[in-house]
Amino acid sequence: MIAFGTVSGGAGAALTRGNFWKGVTTGLVVSGLxxxxHQQPDPNKELARRIAKQYGGNAGEIREWxxxxxxxxxxxxxxFKGLDLEAKYINKPGTNVKNAINQTPQMIAEELGTKALDFIFRGGPVGQLLSDGGLANNPSPSDIxxxxxxxEGAKNALIRHVFMPQGQQKPSMNNGFNPHSGYSRYNLFYKAK
Incomplete structure (x- = not known):
């Protein structure tokens, strides 16, 4: 297709009494771009494949959904657009005790790191130099x-909630238990929407 675009660009330029080689160059650039x-990966296609592989289901149907x-x-x-289901990504004290217990060391490290950076850049010597309202008010790369x-964690939690089957674990010959059996919320509630 790139070769055809290149040749047709040159031919179009020649037919309109333009420079053939400039037409070739333009055709090459346009067809190349x-x-x-069109070679860009489709994020939903990759995500649907991952969900189908991990939880089962038809990747084409999941991608369409x-x-x-x-x-x-x-x-x-x-x-997800059109659903009243939301996964929170802002940590609030007491909202999910199990999650808070499992992530306590990470949350403490994040909080201490944020407070240290906040002191250095806003309340410390660097913050005083930048107190004109310029760089001091921009989020740091670590905050972003x-x-x-x-x-991303909230997206994965939402995917797990919707697509992970909710049934009992069934014995399997490979690893003792099949971790995902039964119907998912996607199959029961959301597929038709």
Whole structure:
């Protein structure tokens, strides 16, 4: 396709009494960029494959459902478009005790790191130099990275909640138990939506 675009660009330029080689160059660039654009991976296709492999199901149906219900960021979490289901990514004390217990060391490290950076850049000597309202008010790269990690965690929790089968574990010849059996919430509630 790139070769055809290159030749047709040159031919089009020659037919309109332009420079053949400039037409070839333009045709090559346009067809090359078009080809590169269409080679971009489809994130929903990859996500649907991952969900189908992990929890079972038809990757094509899951992809279509994900295309119709993309992730939406809310003020405090992530949700699927059109559903009232939301996974929070802002940690609030006491909202999920099991999650808080499992992630206590990570939360303590994040909190201490955030307070130290806050002191250095806002309340400390660097913060005094930047107190004109410029760089001191911009989020640091670590704040952005932590927020992105929390958003990804919320997306994964939402995927798990919707697509993981809810039945009892059944014995399996391979590893003793099949971790996912029964119907998922996707199959029971959301597939038709």
């Amino acid at each position: 078009n080809h590169a654009f 994900l295309d119709n219900h993309p992730f939406e960021l809310t003020h405090e979490g992530v949700k 990275a932590q927020r992105q990690m929390r958003i």
